[in-house]
Amino acid sequence: MSAAAKRLVVVAEHAQGRLAPVTWELLTCARQVAPTLELEIAAIVLGQGVEFLAKEIAQRSGVETWAVEVEGLAGFHGDAQRLALARLLPGLGAQAVLGAHSTSGLDWAPALAAELEAAYIPGVESVSLEANGPTFWRSAHFGKVRENLAPETWPLVLTVQPGAFEAAPPAEVSHGQVETVHPGAPPCRTKVLDVVEGAGADAGLGRAQVVVAAGRGVGEAENLELLRRVAGLFSSAALAGSRPVCDLGWLSYGQQVGLTGATVAPRLYLACGISGARQHTVGMQGSGFIVAVNSDPQAAIFNLADVCVVEDLASFIPSLLEQAEGV
Amino acid sequence: MRILACIKQVWEPESLFSLQGAELRPRPPLRRKISSYDELALEEALRLKDRLPQVRVTALSVGPASVVDALRRALGMGADQAVHILAPEQPPRPATLAAWIAAWASEQKFDLILTGVMSEDAMQGAVGPMLAARLRVPSVTSVVSLNIEGGAMTAEREMEGGRRQRLAVQLPALITIQSGPNQPRYPTLSNLLRAKKTTPLTLEATGLAAPIEREKVLAIAPPEKLRTGLVLEGDAAQKAQRLLAILRERALL
Numbered sequence: 001m002s003a004a005a006k007r008l009v010v011v012a013e014h015a016q017g018r019l020a021p022v023t024w025e026l027l028t029c030a031r032q033v034a035p036t037l038e039l040e041i042a043a044i045v046l047g048q049g050v051e052f053l054a055k056e057i058a059q060r061s062g063v064e065t066w067a068v069e070v071e072g073l074a075g076f077h078g079d080a081q082r083l084a085l086a087r088l089l090p091g092l093g094a095q096a097v098l099g100a101h102s103t104s105g106l107d108w109a110p111a112l113a114a115e116l117e118a119a120y121i122p123g124v125e126s127v128s129l130e131a132n133g134p135t136f137w138r139s140a141h142f143g144k145v146r147e148n149l150a151p152e153t154w155p156l157v158l159t160v161q162p163g164a165f166e167a168a169p170p171a172e173v174s175h176g177q178v179e180t181v182h183p184g185a186p187p188c189r190t191k192v193l194d195v196v197e198g199a200g201a202d203a204g205l206g207r208a209q210v211v212v213a214a215g216r217g218v219g220e221a222e223n224l225e226l227l228r229r230v231a232g233l234f235s236s237a238a239l240a241g242s243r244p245v246c247d248l249g250w251l252s253y254g255q256q257v258g259l260t261g262a263t264v265a266p267r268l269y270l271a272c273g274i275s276g277a278r279q280h281t282v283g284m285q286g287s288g289f290i291v292a293v294n295s296d297p298q299a300a301i302f303n304l305a306d307v308c309v310v311e312d313l314a315s316f317i318p319s320l321l322e323q324a325e326g327v
Numbered sequence: 328m329r330i331l332a333c334i335k336q337v338w339e340p341e342s343l344f345s346l347q348g349a350e351l352r353p354r355p356p357l358r359r360k361i362s363s364y365d366e367l368a369l370e371e372a373l374r375l376k377d378r379l380p381q382v383r384v385t386a387l388s389v390g391p392a393s394v395v396d397a398l399r400r401a402l403g404m405g406a407d408q409a410v411h412i413l414a415p416e417q418p419p420r421p422a423t424l425a426a427w428i429a430a431w432a433s434e435q436k437f438d439l440i441l442t443g444v445m446s447e448d449a450m451q452g453a454v455g456p457m458l459a460a461r462l463r464v465p466s467v468t469s470v471v472s473l474n475i476e477g478g479a480m481t482a483e484r485e486m487e488g489g490r491r492q493r494l495a496v497q498l499p500a501l502i503t504i505q506s507g508p509n510q511p512r513y514p515t516l517s518n519l520l521r522a523k524k525t526t527p528l529t530l531e532a533t534g535l536a537a538p539i540e541r542e543k544v545l546a547i548a549p550p551e552k553l554r555t556g557l558v559l560e561g562d563a564a565q566k567a568q569r570l571l572a573i574l575r576e577r578a579l580l
């Protein structure tokens with residue numbers, strides 16, 4: 001691999017010996033951006049025993065890939081990953097660095113940008129190709145607007161919103177090269193003690209054809225009973241919730257939909273009092289038919305709904321139940 | 328032990344906004360609040376103060392004169408000190424914010440700095456880790472539980488799929504707080520009365536060092552419509568009736 005090349009480096013995401021789907025989404029974004037910047041795409045996988053993951057990326061995407069074997073980096077460790085990247089990236093001629101806007105990316109990317117004195121654009125959802133280079137779109141203000149940003153200096157670090165780009169690798173590619181490096185253990189100031197597995201998604205949630213989802217807008221735990229009755233109108237339905245509803249203990253964490261919860265794609269998703277933050281919608285955007293009920297006509301959830309009900313749940317849900325159960 | 332909690336004041340998320348050229352303006356009634364993750368960060372600081380001896384909590388906010396309300400609420404919740412970095416309404420880039428906060432905080436020898444995992448409105452998750460980099464302290468993000476015993480801190484951070492990672496963290500450090508079972512406490516009357524008489528320590532942002540802005544916001548635009556979004560008309564009962572009809576037509580009900 002040539003040392004002089006200027007590169008766009010994709011930082012692969014993986015857990016428990018598997019590449020996370022968002023890695024392929026990062027590569028899709030990279031393919032949109034790299035040509036106009038005349039950058040070569042490269043991927044980098046950090047961890048212990050990650051060479052096979054590097055091979056998988058190189059084979060399926062055709063990009064040159066580095067396996068960075070970091071001693072002691074068994075699972076994700078933000079401190080170690082950031083320090084290793086800060087050391088390696090300048091030598092790779094990295095003009096742009098792409099990570100996921102996930103719990104991992106949020107841990108290393110902004111601090112890395114600060115250390116490299118790089119421009120930083122978080123949570124990118126789409127790219128526009130302008131004559132003088134790419135510009136990046138992201139959601140802002142509770143998802144009520146999009147903002148368009150461009151770097152004014154290089155290098156650039158950006159994070160890509162999971163679920164915003166296609167995950168499909170190109171159909172036919174020649175294998176990319178793989179190079180393995182052993183940079184040695186970085187001087188971390190944090191130490192991973194252990195990892196506790198999550199409860200896992202509620203089994204019924206994945207199977208249900210209809211998901212009735214409660215957001216903070218339900219107001220009180222008692223109101224969930226009404227939504228449970230709505231779920232009861234359908235033959236195969238499950239009750240789910242946004243993160244705040246699960247945090248409050250109104251529903252279990254196994255019923256949480258979104259980035260840090262379950263991903264569902266039922267035939268019908270009925271979002272009740274959910275604002276539509278990206279971290280929630282990434283877990284339900286593949287649903288067949290989406291109905292949103294929200295009192296705020298500008299709620300972001302309406303942008304991905306098939307049917308929008310601008311209404312207070314307190315009046316709409318009882319009316320829905322009355323008419324449906326009355327039949 | 329000295330703890331700094333960085334709190335951002337945001338518009339109520341349910342406010343109606345209008346897009347005027349390159350600016351998004353909320354329509355009256357204008358209501359502001361503390362970004363919810365930042366209220367949780369402050370709550371975490373106050374919990375440490377409840378548990379450990381000799382903890383002093385400082386709440387800091389960058390923004391226009393209105394952020395004094397957020398700082399008063401923080402004092403009402405139990406913060407000992409309030410610091411206001413006076414800046415224009417339009418927030419600067421996160422690196423600039425981090426530089427301003429660092430310019431003041433680096434002199435103060437905080438043992439622990441807490442921020443929200445991201446601000447509720449801008450959702451960048453950037454200011455915390457960038458501040459840590461400026462102060463040359465380690466940062467741990469998306470933390471749902473913190474413990475300090477005998478001067479040693481452990482933090483539990485959330486990962487994808489609900490997995491959690493426990494880390495030992497050397498102090499001083501910066502932690503970004505993610506939501507969990509903890510709910511922020513309400514201000515107490517006695518604290519609020521005290522807060523009313525307190526003027527926050529105020530610094531002018533213009534006097535603080537900051538790097539050049541490395542990104543530029545070129546435009547803002549309405550969100551993309553990803554689906555047709557048929558808006559139902561009528562009163563609640565008519566909308567319910569219409570929805571039931573649509574679900575039956577599509578054999579979903």
Ligand SMILES: Cc1cc2nc3c(=O)[nH]c(=O)nc-3n(C[C@H](O)[C@H](O)[C@H](O)COP(=O)(O)OP(=O)(O)OC[C@H]3O[C@@H](n4cnc5c(N)ncnc54)[C@H](O)[C@@H]3O)c2cc1C
Pocket residue numbers: 102103214215216217218219241242243244245256257258259260261262272273274275276277278279280283293294295296299311312313314340341444445469
């Ligand atoms: C790293 C990270 C990971 C995350 N992971 C997840 C995740 O997995 N899942 C998840 O859901 N979130 C997740 N979040 C949180 C996410 O960003 C949002 O904060 C969350 O989804 C908001 O939940 P909500 O829509 O229920 O609440 P809010 O945003 O508070 O919205 C409540 C909505 O209810 C409406 N409403 C209020 N009253 C009524 C009424 N009477 N009738 C009708 N409507 C009403 C309001 O207009 C508002 O739109 C994550 C955040 C971070 C930073």
Ligand SMILES: Nc1ncnc2c1ncn2[C@@H]1O[C@H](COP(=O)(O)O)[C@@H](O)[C@H]1O
Pocket residue numbers: 333334335336362364365368387388389390418421424441442443444445446447449450451452453454455
């Ligand atoms: N104007 C501000 N004043 C004080 N703290 C802020 C401000 N903006 C952001 N922060 C802190 O930085 C965190 C991350 O913000 P952001 O990078 O905008 O997502 C917030 O949760 C706050 O703790």
